[in-house]
Amino acid sequence: MALVEFRQVRKQFIDQNKKPFTAVEGSDFVIQDKEFVVFVGPSGCGKTTSLRMIAGLEKQTSGDIIIGDRIVNDLHPKDRDIAMVFQDYALYPHMTIRENLSFGLRNLKKPKEYIEQKVREASNILGLDHMLDRKPRELSGGQRQRVAVGRAIVRDPQVFLFDEPLSNLDAKLRVQMRVELSELHKRLGATIVYVTHDQVEAMTLGERIVVMNQGVIQQIASPAELYANPKNMFVAGFIGSPAMNFIDARVERDRIIVDGGSFGLPEDVAARLSAYSGKEIVLGIRPEDIYGDDFAPGVSTEHRLQARIQVVEHLGSENLVYFHVGNRLVTAKVHPETQGYNGLSKEFILDLRKCHYFDPATQERIT
Numbered sequence: 001m002a003l004v005e006f007r008q009v010r011k012q013f014i015d016q017n018k019k020p021f022t023a024v025e026g027s028d029f030v031i032q033d034k035e036f037v038v039f040v041g042p043s044g045c046g047k048t049t050s051l052r053m054i055a056g057l058e059k060q061t062s063g064d065i066i067i068g069d070r071i072v073n074d075l076h077p078k079d080r081d082i083a084m085v086f087q088d089y090a091l092y093p094h095m096t097i098r099e100n101l102s103f104g105l106r107n108l109k110k111p112k113e114y115i116e117q118k119v120r121e122a123s124n125i126l127g128l129d130h131m132l133d134r135k136p137r138e139l140s141g142g143q144r145q146r147v148a149v150g151r152a153i154v155r156d157p158q159v160f161l162f163d164e165p166l167s168n169l170d171a172k173l174r175v176q177m178r179v180e181l182s183e184l185h186k187r188l189g190a191t192i193v194y195v196t197h198d199q200v201e202a203m204t205l206g207e208r209i210v211v212m213n214q215g216v217i218q219q220i221a222s223p224a225e226l227y228a229n230p231k232n233m234f235v236a237g238f239i240g241s242p243a244m245n246f247i248d249a250r251v252e253r254d255r256i257i258v259d260g261g262s263f264g265l266p267e268d269v270a271a272r273l274s275a276y277s278g279k280e281i282v283l284g285i286r287p288e289d290i291y292g293d294d295f296a297p298g299v300s301t302e303h304r305l306q307a308r309i310q311v312v313e314h315l316g317s318e319n320l321v322y323f324h325v326g327n328r329l330v331t332a333k334v335h336p337e338t339q340g341y342n343g344l345s346k347e348f349i350l351d352l353r354k355c356h357y358f359d360p361a362t363q364e365r366i367t
């Protein structure tokens with residue numbers, strides 16, 4: 001069983017001013033055998049440090065790390081049965097692809113036939129057969145990336161660790177490699193832990209996603225669950241593109257009041273918000289849940305918001321319309337045939353069934 005578990009793992013660094021700095025705080029999770037889990041969050045949130053602690057490249061300050069059925073706290077990286085693929089691929093430029101692929105196994109003094117077979121299998125899986133005698137500089141970025149993955153595959157590890165492996169590729173190649181990595185996961189049936197700061201990459205690759213911010217895990221859930229039920233404003237704003245809009249609102253019994261509109265709340269929502277009557281809350285609504293007033297199929301058209309349009313971006317399949325509600329800039333992703341952008345002011349329809357409500361003090365979702 002190649003599960004990976006953190007039990008109250010904490011990592012403190014000593015910064016330049018010799019002050020302790022907590023990069024990872026009380027991290028708790030279990031990654032199941034054969035699961036593809038993505039760590040995502042903004043720069044500096046502690047995702048790479050978490051991955052490096054699994055690899056044993058960084059020692060946790062406290063807590064336990066388990067891989068398979070062993071506590072690996074004191075195990076050297078090479079004894080942890082993991083393989084890591086780095087952002088810069090770390091290929092040896094003077095070696096051929098074949099030599100790059102076989103290097104680790106040669107170091108482990110594996111038999112020649114065994115090494116040849118492993119290199120053959122990996123290059124076959126990754127489509128590298130006809131370039132084994134080339135040097136890394138003779139390969140494209142995507143091919144080099146595959147070699148880096150191949151080097152991990154030949155070692156047959158219990159767990160694959162990926163640290164932003166696609167960030168050096170152009171946008172089109174990234175999409176292609178994303179599909180290849182998903183297929184590879186199915187084919188290898190391996191446990192994969194993958195770090196990225198790109199929420200689209202996280203959503204498309206991860207079976208489950210660990211969202212981190214400032215060293216603290218915010219939520220662990222499937223992509224669909226994160227999208228539908230974000231636990232707090234950080235997750236709500238981080239997952240989804242364009243990002244969820246936050247609008248300052250006030251609850252008055254069974255109504256909610258925002259700058260430019262006032263809506264009757266569905267009964268169940270009014271009950272949920274009853275403790276907030278007379279108080280400020282934050283209403284969260286995704287750009288795709290705001291409609292132009294002439295194109296809102298299947299949505300109650302009662303919940304209208306009057307707003308002055310700032311900018312419209314025409315993307316072909318949809319239009320992004322930007323307007324202010326109070327001090328907040330709001331984005332609506334509307335049907336490209338929605339009319340009436342040229343006027344200064346327009347009515348938008350909010351799908352209140354899709355709204356989220358947050359406590360402004362705690363930033364937690366009100367459930």
Ligand code: ATP
Pocket residue numbers: 013014015021023041042043044045046047048049050197
């Ligand atoms: P990025 O996406 O930019 O790589 P990250 O989420 O992977 O960010 P980490 O590399 O895990 O972030 O770093 C977390 C925090 O710990 C950062 O504030 C970073 O500056 C700090 N940090 C990382 N390594 C060290 C170190 N060796 N010494 C001191 N501080 C460190």
